[in-house]
Amino acid sequence: MDTGTASNFLKMHDIKPSHHRIRVFQYLVERRNHPTVDVMFRDLVVEIPTLSKTTLYNTLNLFVEKGIVSLITIDENESRYDADTSLHGHLQCSNCGEVYDIGLRFSSIDFADLDKFQVEESHIYFRGICPRCLNEGDSHK
Amino acid sequence: MDTGTASNFLKMHDIKPSHHRIRVFQYLVERRNHPTVDVMFRDLVVEIPTLSKTTLYNTLNLFVEKGIVSLITIDENESRYDADTSLHGHLQCSNCGEVYDIGLRFSSIDFADLDKFQVEESHIYFRGICPRCLNEGDSHK
């Protein structure tokens, strides 16, 4: 995603497009890696040497607040972020820790009693072993 | 759940039934309130004055490890625990913070690509406004 497009997207969502904010958003859109703050910081500080972690936290909190990034709490002790806000599931591999997208076939998810609530967000998380780790396990036999 | 039943249940799952462990498990089974560690501690220390928070953490981690309690990471900064390990959803009210059970009507949730993974756990989380908070909001109009 080029800088102009990102800038316009931020403006459309009531976010002033500073240089840092644009780069943080581009990172999430391009990598689609569900990064922790720490991973993001290590990657971004290479090209933005003046970046501070507080700014990264502020920026991500702002994005979540404005609804253009979704917060993933699949990990017990670290937040992760996703620029894809459409409804889809996530699986974290309990072996390597990687977080994968799980597309959902739009059949039917029906929940009892949910109509009594005013639903704002939906999250679907799985834990398990990813294909790569399953194959590695086989090759050791 | 009486002490004998709880004790046998723990033994069946390879957990030595100490007094503290029995009480912690009974608490979760009886209250079904998806408590944080802090809430649990405040409630339990009344009847078990010698209880320490470290023991509570150790006990809960053991229960989760042995599969008799499930860890709920719906909250960004605090873990919650549930003795009901059957597949069901949870909704946290963004107004009062309460966590509700959401019964699952049809177990027909189809996900693409999920068959390539070895799934160990499934979690379904919602965020929204609970009926009680919705009513309170109405009454203020």
Next chain:
DNA sequence: AACAAAAATGTAAGGATTACAAGTTAATTA
């Protein structure tokens, strides 16, 4: 260039969880 508003920075503080060593309890053996 001067100015005002907003964003970014660095450090310190907060809060949940874990590590660890010492103390206590429970189970086993003699």
Next chain:
DNA sequence: TAATTAACTTGTAATCCTTACATTTTTGTT
């Protein structure tokens, strides 16, 4: 029952993620 051993529990300190806050820098406008 007393001694022995293993396991559980405790309290404190450390760790790690996140936020608060005051200061500095950047941005956009006159």
